[in-house]
Amino acid sequence: MHQDVAPMNLLIDPETQRVLLLDFDWAACGQKNLLEGRDDTTGVVFTLYEIITGDGSFANIPHWERKMDRVQNLTEWPCKPT
Structure with missing residues (x-):
């Protein structure tokens, strides 16, 4: 498990449009170091919300909280201007 999925740990290859996940410092295998x-x-849900809306306010909430x-129960996800 990566354990730190966040916008700052994603990179998009401009030639292929592939999304690369970086920074495996918090990664765990099985139950060890989990x-x-x-x-x-949860990381993916909050990351998608931040990327789509541009709202980084949830990033200030500790992971365990x-x-x-x-995010899922919000009636609307306002899209950030492009």
Whole structure:
């Protein structure tokens, strides 16, 4: 498990448009070094929200306090201007 999925750890190859996940300092294999609240599913949900909306306010919430419901239950995700 990566445990730190965030916009700052993503890189897009401009030639292929492939998304690369970087920075595996927090990575864990199995239960060893697995940190509470750092699951990749939650990380992806918050990362997609931040990329789509440009709203980085959830980044200030510690990982162990992040609940996907906060983002998934929003009635609207305002898109950031392009």
